[in-house]
Amino acid sequence: MSDDTQNHDGHSGSRRDFLYLSAGAFASVGGAIALWPFVDSMNPSADVLALSTVEVDVSQVEVGQRVTVKWQGKPVFIDRRTEAGIAEARDTPLDDLRDPETDEARAERPEWLVVIGVCTHLGCVPLGQTPSEPRGEWGGWFCPCHGSHYDTSGRIRKGPAPLNLPVPPLAFLNDTNIKIG
Amino acid sequence: MSSGNQQPVGDGLVKWIDTRLPVFSYLQKEYAEFQSPKNFNWFWNFGAILTFMLVMMILTGIILAMQYQPNTMLAFDSVERIMRDVNHGWMLRYMHANGATFFFIAVYIHMFRGLYYGSYKNPRELLWILGVVILVLMMATAFMGYVLPWGQMSFWGATVITNLFSAIPLIGDSIVTLLWGGFSVDNPTLNRFFALHYLFPFLIFGVVVLHVVALHVSGSNNPLGVDPKGPQDTVSFHPYYTMKDSAGLAIFITIFAFFVFFAPNFFGEPENYLPAAPLNTPAHIVPEWYFLPFFAILRSINFDVLFIEAKLGGVIAMFGAIFVLFIVPWLDKSPVRSAKFRPVYRWFFWIFVLDCFLLGWVGGRAPDNLVFEGLNLKVIHLGWLATFWYFFHFIILLPLLGIFEKPKPLPKSISAPVLGGGSAAASATAKPMEKA
Ligand code: HEM
Ligand code: FES
Numbered sequence: 001m002s003d004d005t006q007n008h009d010g011h012s013g014s015r016r017d018f019l020y021l022s023a024g025a026f027a028s029v030g031g032a033i034a035l036w037p038f039v040d041s042m043n044p045s046a047d048v049l050a051l052s053t054v055e056v057d058v059s060q061v062e063v064g065q066r067v068t069v070k071w072q073g074k075p076v077f078i079d080r081r082t083e084a085g086i087a088e089a090r091d092t093p094l095d096d097l098r099d100p101e102t103d104e105a106r107a108e109r110p111e112w113l114v115v116i117g118v119c120t121h122l123g124c125v126p127l128g129q130t131p132s133e134p135r136g137e138w139g140g141w142f143c144p145c146h147g148s149h150y151d152t153s154g155r156i157r158k159g160p161a162p163l164n165l166p167v168p169p170l171a172f173l174n175d176t177n178i179k180i181g
Numbered sequence: 182m183s184s185g186n187q188q189p190v191g192d193g194l195v196k197w198i199d200t201r202l203p204v205f206s207y208l209q210k211e212y213a214e215f216q217s218p219k220n221f222n223w224f225w226n227f228g229a230i231l232t233f234m235l236v237m238m239i240l241t242g243i244i245l246a247m248q249y250q251p252n253t254m255l256a257f258d259s260v261e262r263i264m265r266d267v268n269h270g271w272m273l274r275y276m277h278a279n280g281a282t283f284f285f286i287a288v289y290i291h292m293f294r295g296l297y298y299g300s301y302k303n304p305r306e307l308l309w310i311l312g313v314v315i316l317v318l319m320m321a322t323a324f325m326g327y328v329l330p331w332g333q334m335s336f337w338g339a340t341v342i343t344n345l346f347s348a349i350p351l352i353g354d355s356i357v358t359l360l361w362g363g364f365s366v367d368n369p370t371l372n373r374f375f376a377l378h379y380l381f382p383f384l385i386f387g388v389v390v391l392h393v394v395a396l397h398v399s400g401s402n403n404p405l406g407v408d409p410k411g412p413q414d415t416v417s418f419h420p421y422y423t424m425k426d427s428a429g430l431a432i433f434i435t436i437f438a439f440f441v442f443f444a445p446n447f448f449g450e451p452e453n454y455l456p457a458a459p460l461n462t463p464a465h466i467v468p469e470w471y472f473l474p475f476f477a478i479l480r481s482i483n484f485d486v487l488f489i490e491a492k493l494g495g496v497i498a499m500f501g502a503i504f505v506l507f508i509v510p511w512l513d514k515s516p517v518r519s520a521k522f523r524p525v526y527r528w529f530f531w532i533f534v535l536d537c538f539l540l541g542w543v544g545g546r547a548p549d550n551l552v553f554e555g556l557n558l559k560v561i562h563l564g565w566l567a568t569f570w571y572f573f574h575f576i577i578l579l580p581l582l583g584i585f586e587k588p589k590p591l592p593k594s595i596s597a598p599v600l601g602g603g604s605a606a607a608s609a610t611a612k613p614m615e616k617a
Contacts, residue, residue, distance in 0.1 A: 039359070042373065048363045068460060073365035075460045117460075118365075121492060123344040124337065124462040144464050145341070146480065147549060160483050162490050 053181030055173065058112070066129045068117060071180050075117035075125050076168060077141070078178070081152060085139065086110045089153035096157075099164045103153040106167050114178065115154035116168050119143040121161035126150060141165070211397055216415040217422055218403035220595050224298075225401070225422075226429030227291040233430055234284040235389065239382050241277040242326075249329065251375035253368045256331035257456040275445040281323050282448045283437045285471035288316060296509070297530055299518030300402040306510040308395040313506045315388050320472070322381040325374040327469060328366075332453030337466045339366045339374070345479075348493040365459065406518030407591055414595040465547065473544030474537050478502050478571065480548055481564035498568065505575045512575055514583025522589040526582050533574045539567045 054071050058078060061067055066079045081089075089103040090110075107113045119126050126141035126148070127133040136142030136149035138157045143150075148159030155164040171179045189199040190206045199205040248267050250259040263270035292312065295301055301309035328339045343360045347353040362369030400409070409415045416422070440447055448470060452463050468476050482495040489497070505512075520527040548561040 042359055042362050042369075044358060044361075044363050045369070048367075048369065052364075070460065073363060073367045073459060121344075122341040124341070124466065125460060127462075145462065145466055146483075160491055160495075162492055 053179060056178045056180065057176055058178055059176035063111075068129050069180070071116075071168060076180055077113075077115050077117040077129060077154070077165070079113040079115075079152075080111055081107075081113055085152040088139065089113075089151060089155075092151065092153075092155075098156050099162065101153075101155060101164055106153050106155075106164070109172065112172075112178070113152070113154060114167060114170055114180065115165035117141075117165065119145065119148055119161055120156065120163040120165065121146055121148055121159070126165075212423075213417065213419040215397065215418040216409070216412070217401050217418050218409050218414060218595055219416045219421075220403050220405060221401070221422065221425070222404050223429060224290070224294040225403075226426055226433075227287050227294065229426035230287045230430055230433050231284070231291060232389070233434075234280060234287060235382065235385060238277065238280050238284060239386070241273050241280065242379070242382065244273055245277055246375075246379060249375075251329070251372050253331060253371055253457070256329065256371060260330040272441070275441045277326075279437065279440050279445060279448065281326065281469070282440075282471065283433070284319065285323070287433070288319065289471075292316070292506075293534060296533075297520045298402055298404060299406050299513070299515075299520070301510045302513065302518050303510070304399045305395075305402065308392060308399060309510055310507055311388055311392040311395060313503070315385055315392065316506075317503060318381055318385045318388065322378060322385065323469065323471070325378040325381070328371065328374045329378060330453060331371065331457045333455045333457055333461075333463050334450045334453040334466070336366060336457035336459065337462055338468055339370065341466055342468075343370075345496050345499075348490070348496045350493070367459075402518060403595060404519060405521065405592060405595055407593075407595060410594040410596075467545055470541065470545070473542075474540035475499050475502055475544070477540040477544030477564050478568045480544070481561065481568040483548070483561065498572075502571060505572065509575065509579070512579040514580050515586060515588065516583075517588040517591065522591055523582070523586060524589060525586045529574065529578055529582070532570075536567050536570045536574070539563060540571065543567060 052072055054069060056069050056078065058067070058080070061078065061080045063080050064082045064085075066077060068075045068077060070076070079085075086103070086107075089107075092103070094100040094102065103110075106115075117125050117129075121143065122145065124143050124145035126143040128135040128141035128150075134142045134144075136157075138149055138151035140150040140152045140154055140157075142148070143159065143161065146160050148161035149157045150161075150165055151157050153164075154167075156162070168180050170181075173179055188206070189196050189203070190209050191199060195205055245263065248259060248263050248270065250256055260274070263274050265271075267273075295309060295312070324338070324342060328335045343357055343366065346356045346360065349356060358364070360370070361367065362373060403409075450467065450469075452465075455463075467473070476499075479495045479499040482498045483491050484494075485491050486494050515523060515526065517523055520530050543560055543564040546560045548559065548564065550560045552558045552560060552563060
């Protein structure tokens with residue numbers, strides 16, 4: 001076998017080798033491309049993506065109250081912050097933060113903080129939405145799973161989570177209606 | 182496999198089939214006449230026990246799948262229906278749920294056996310590696326199975342574990358979305374986990390076949406770790422070990438049955454009898470007991486290492502704890518297999534076993550809990566220690582022991598009396614006649 005493939009006309013690296021290699025390369029690339037639809041079919045489907053905005057009426061929410069709404073299967077925390085909470089968030093020096101971000105950038109309208117209520121460590125839902133739940137050392141949220149503390153701007157302050165609670169894409173349709181997504 | 186040079190076995194129909202498809206001569210050769218060292222102890226029972234458990238899991242699983250609904254709206258209730266309304270449903274489900282526990286008990290004993298008697302050493306490296314592959318597949322299968330009843334632990338366990346992948350830089354989040362098929366653990370996730378939970382046990386079955394083929398090439402190791410020198414050192418598998426395996430299996434099944442019938446929720450988590458609530462995390466998320474040591478390692482890395490963030494570090498350590506098992510055959514440099522003749526390794530083996538139990542204990546407790554009042558010793562501190570020791574054992578101790586440990590003299594053969602002085606040495610040369 002090796003005799004006639006390699007030294008057919010007296011030197012190796014013949015045209016036949018080239019054909020073998022290029023056929024092999026095309027087959028592997030083609031195989032990989034053919035596999036892609038199988039893998040991609042496991043990504044979110046059109047109907048799942050279609051459910052990706054919600055509108056919330058927040059007229060009933062009082063100062064100091066927090067509510068939870070569901071968006072894309074995840075809890076979204078809406079916090080109508082008190083003056084004290086806002087001041088605390090805005091006065092925090094960026095140097096104290098693990099994931100530095102100003103409160104101004106996170107809460108366009110200071111009274112309303114909207115964050116995704118999924119701990120950036122391993123995805124538990126932090127506590128603090130009702131007054132009876134612990135809110136952690138910075139008065140925001142506390143994740144019971146592995147002890148992450150978030151401040152009144154939803155920024156990570158202590159514990160294993162690496163990042164702040166993310167702010168979802170949002171738009172204030174008017175003073176009482178928020179569109180998330 | 183060459184054909185024709187083997188005499189067909191049996192007569193009549195058996196012979197007719199065997200001439201055309203040599204299944205009977207294969208069974209005869211590999212399971213009846215197969216020569217095994219004559220000095221197996223009870224730890225050599227677990228291969229048969231594991232085979233039995235795999236078949237039992239597949240049987241109960243297929244029957245459960247006929248009643249189970251892989252849909253978030255229906256899953257929890259369908260399992261409750263199995264428990265209450267389906268004939269014998271409660272028994273089949275308890276067999277399956279406790280079966281996973283006993284499957285892992287058996288596989289861990291089987292592996293510690295391998296570590297103690299050096300069963301991973303030349304020529305059994307690949308046999309050992311296939312075993313670790315089976316362990317990994319079992320873990321994936323059990324993890325996905327636990328999601329199916331769609332209780333609180335199912336949901337939050339799935340959330341926490343799939344989120345581990347988000348620690349991978351750059352592509353992590355895309356991987357998690359791909360695993361979920363959405364933006365959180367939800368119906369698409371449950372559906373695919375069911376499909377894969379059905380598939381994986383059959384993959385395991387395939388790898389078990391390879392594992393056994395590899396075993397029948399090298400032959401079994403034995404408590405002395407010395408190779409059989411001739412027929413005086415072995416017995417045929419049937420009836421000797423078929424009987425011993427049956428006896429061990431009967432004991433194992435009795436204990437298993439005790440839990441199925443009298444303490445079916447002993448290993449379970451009451452929280453999982455609450456339906457999954459995606460907006461409400463339970464106060465303590467704990468995995469099933471068989472994952473606790475790895476969970477403890479994951480959580481012990483709660484500090485950044487150079488540029489590696491704590492979260493990624495934990496994930497690397499956890500997967501590393503499994504990966505290191507693959508390379509044990511090359512980490513352990515000692516030419517002596519059995520710990521019986523390794524005075525130092527033997528101690529460290531037992532320390533390692535304790536370490537694994539300590540990790541399991543740590544994994545089940547909140548990291549910030551105090552172990553002792555007074556002393557400021559927290560669970561996490563023990564986690565650091567135990568995690569350090571786990572890797573230290575494999576990566577530092579095993580190679581060093583191979584160099585510095587002075588093994589005890591090995592018996593010349595399995596039949597030779599252990600350390601029998603001059604007569605043992607003499608009888609080794611006279612091996613064909615020897616009987617002891
Ligand atoms: C390697 C073998 C297997 C292991 C380790 C395993 C493990 C598990 C575990 C831990 C559970 C959760 C039990 C509970 O708490 O309720 C489960 C559930 C389930 N498994 Fe398996 N399984 C195996 C094989 C199979 C097979 C072959 C099927 C066939 C389709 C299957 C079908 C199911 C079904 C339908 C459930 C949900 C019902 C229930 O929760 O009891 N399993 N499995
Ligand atoms: S998931 Fe919140 S701290 Fe780990």
